[in-house]
Amino acid sequence: MLYHLFYPLHTIFGGFNVFRYITFRGIGAIVTAFLLTLFLGQKFIQLAKEKQLGQVVRTDGPETHLVKQGVPTMGGLLIIFAVVSATLLWADLSNLYIWLILGITVWYAFIGAIDDYRKIKKKNSKGLSARGKILMQLAGVVIVGAVLMQLPDSDTTLRFPFFKNVAPDLGWLYVGFMFLVIVGASNAVNLTDGLDGLAAGPTVITSGVYLLFSYLAGHAGLAAYLQIPYVEGAGEVTVFCGALAGACLGFLWFNSYPAQMFMGDVGSLAIGGSLGTVAVIIKQEILLALVGGIFVMEALSVILQVGYFKISGGKRIFLMAPFHHHFEKKGWQEPKVVVRFWIVSIILGLTALATLKLR
Numbered sequence: 001m002l003y004h005l006f007y008p009l010h011t012i013f014g015g016f017n018v019f020r021y022i023t024f025r026g027i028g029a030i031v032t033a034f035l036l037t038l039f040l041g042q043k044f045i046q047l048a049k050e051k052q053l054g055q056v057v058r059t060d061g062p063e064t065h066l067v068k069q070g071v072p073t074m075g076g077l078l079i080i081f082a083v084v085s086a087t088l089l090w091a092d093l094s095n096l097y098i099w100l101i102l103g104i105t106v107w108y109a110f111i112g113a114i115d116d117y118r119k120i121k122k123k124n125s126k127g128l129s130a131r132g133k134i135l136m137q138l139a140g141v142v143i144v145g146a147v148l149m150q151l152p153d154s155d156t157t158l159r160f161p162f163f164k165n166v167a168p169d170l171g172w173l174y175v176g177f178m179f180l181v182i183v184g185a186s187n188a189v190n191l192t193d194g195l196d197g198l199a200a201g202p203t204v205i206t207s208g209v210y211l212l213f214s215y216l217a218g219h220a221g222l223a224a225y226l227q228i229p230y231v232e233g234a235g236e237v238t239v240f241c242g243a244l245a246g247a248c249l250g251f252l253w254f255n256s257y258p259a260q261m262f263m264g265d266v267g268s269l270a271i272g273g274s275l276g277t278v279a280v281i282i283k284q285e286i287l288l289a290l291v292g293g294i295f296v297m298e299a300l301s302v303i304l305q306v307g308y309f310k311i312s313g314g315k316r317i318f319l320m321a322p323f324h325h326h327f328e329k330k331g332w333q334e335p336k337v338v339v340r341f342w343i344v345s346i347i348l349g350l351t352a353l354a355t356l357k358l359r
């Protein structure tokens with residue numbers, strides 16, 4: 001909005017020319033979203049306590065989690081509020097990609113909010129049925145896919161980090177691939193969010209990497225030089241990534257161990273869905289499996305554990321899935337598990353940046 005307000009006035013006051021720069025507006029989004037979650041966090045915690053939005057902790061989990069019963073949850077409402085506000089404030093609102101990403105973010109937050117609310121009000125950790133959740137998530141992907149596919153420069157090729165000449169065209173199959181990326185990322189972040197700060201930390205790193213990749217993808221000269229797909233208008237996605245990174249950084253202030261609030265499915269589903277949508281729009285889908293490797297590891301650990309559990313008649317690969325519980329069961333303290341996962345996430349983020357030069 002500020003772009004539309006001030007940039008046209010740059011002929012009167014030259015300083016307003018700065019609103020033209022995506023870098024300036026990206027930094028503005030980071031700072032705005034960070035300050036919103038930081039200064040509204042305490043207020044949200046009080047409100048969640050008044051409304052009795054307390055976490056219902058499963059009884060079959062690590063004993064150390066039982067003390068978390070009643071911790072204020074649905075902090076994702078604050079994250080999404082900060083992300084949407086900062087994006088609307090700093091982005092060029094004539095950019096279609098901004099509306100597609102905000103649409104998925106809010107829709108997936110709505111799905112998560114239903115799940116959270118049912119768990120809290122019904123006092124059990126079941127929530128929305130897996131089938132209901134997937135169908136609602138699919139609906140979001142179909143709409144985004146239909147819009148992207150009808151764009152004149154729609155690109156249904158699949159791009160790989162490191163291999164610049166490999167770009168198979170999936171045609172309409174690409175919408176199925178979009179489903180895997182967006183719904184997969186959404187549920188992977190959801191599974192990851194099981195320790196204090198474990199989802200928010202890697203989200204800050206992933207958003208930061210995609211902030212840079214979005215800027216490069218929207219810059220014809222740099223995209224050509226780095227041999228990455230040029231996506232006209234993708235530069236604005238930088239602003240959204242900045243808002244998401246800033247919001248999660250501010251949320252971490254309260255979600256770091258011992259957490260004063262959890263984000264809830266309203267946060268984790270929306271974060272994963274928005275990161276998946278960003279990856280699809282800037283044509284860096286496979287890269288998300290690298291940058292978001294922590295999310296992938298967590299989801300894979302569940303798939304492997306549940307699959308093996310079924311075919312082996314009750315045997316387990318890990319002491320408990322998702323992966324972070326395995327280390328808790330091995331006796332690692334929660335903060336140690338979380339910080340070590342953050343370290344891996346940083347290494348994966350740096351590796352993703354390195355793919356820009358290794359191709």
Ligand code: 57M
Nearest residue numbers: 057058060061065190193194195196197262263264320321
């Ligand atoms: C999402 N939710 C956390 C919080 C957060 C198939 C199976 C692997 C599914 C999986 C599952 O139920 N996942 C649900 C993970 C929950 O966190 C809430 O959920 C939101 C995110 N979706 O924002 O509101 C608990 O996680 C802890 N937590 C923190 N700090 C945070 O900042 O400590 C969350 C955020 C919270 C809190 O205790 O209550 C969750 O774990 O449920 N199931 C599991 O993850 C369970 N694993 C399991 O059943 N493994 C079996 C299967 C695979 C055969 C096995 O390995 O043998 C474990 N999770 C829990 N208890 N809590 C074990 C049972």
